[in-house]
Amino acid sequence: MTVKTWPFGTDAKENDPLTKLRIPVVDSFNPEWKYIAAYIDVDRSKYSWGSQERPTGAEAAMLASFIEQYKDYWFRDWYKARLLERPLDVDSGCNTTVFIKYGTDDWGYRRCSWTYGPLFVPVGPKLRGGEHDKDKQRGPLTLVQAMDRSHTIVDEVMPRWLTWKSDHPEVFGRAQ
Template sequence: MLHPERESRPWLFGADALRDDPLTRYRIAAVTHVSPTWSYLVAFHLGSEARPTDQEKVLLASFLQQYKDVHYRPSTRERMERLPLDVDGTANGVVFHKWAQDDWGYRRRLHEAGHPFSVTPPALRGSPHDDGIPGPLSLPALMDRIHGSGPESDPSPRWREWKATHPEAFVS
């Protein structure tokens, strides 16, 4: 959550992420470009055709919390969480994109080839340029896919355990 004393400070992230976007409350960077300058752990692309619902905001925040729980020691997290958004130059963060209801894609920060997002955009589905993950995918289905080890694999045991112990985020 944002802290009142931080709101008076200059915005460190410039035009890369919007300070006053509602997602910032969840520590999700609302980014203005598919390849943001900063290495956000989790971001939402403002060029999306649709915005996350309230429930999807909770899912994105849960995804971020699970990532931090798995990959960071408490001391590192504490240092990271002094900023209003979670950034780490060594992480291959995720930028989420929403085309429509239950139609999500994602991009890894270090992704460089092909479509900007891993799920084929709706306009290209079924065309010769359809070389991504078939869509549409709901946000929970996309998160399961991100936590799998291959295109048709089940999500990792850690992700399944996270979902089981955080059912409030994964209600339908």
């Protein structure tokens, strides 16, 4: 019998319920692996900036769908099948989007390639309106609003994301 070891080491939490949905749960704002997207869940006893709440079931479905949309847009079927050989979706060309939940309907995100500016957009509640909040669209943002923002160029949400949301009303609702 072959025993498979968790390939991600301590970078992502193996036994987290979100992992079953192929959502990496990380404790770093800059994980080692190039996941398509991840949810940051840091030890609140060590860090005051971490997520204060876990995603709801509906939010978990949105995070999983966000990852699926990326794969659907960028990858061919043979590569999607190859991704399924691991328990989480990673690709060397990915610029991981890390989502953080500050509180109820209060989300932010970051891209792992960011080297300056705020750590997450929008900044956390304690920093809003302060000297480090250069962002004109202060939070709170719902998860859908944060996802929209991550798919925005200048002031326009990318049509491919809008189409994905409208094609998946069971996840995003009909009002999106």
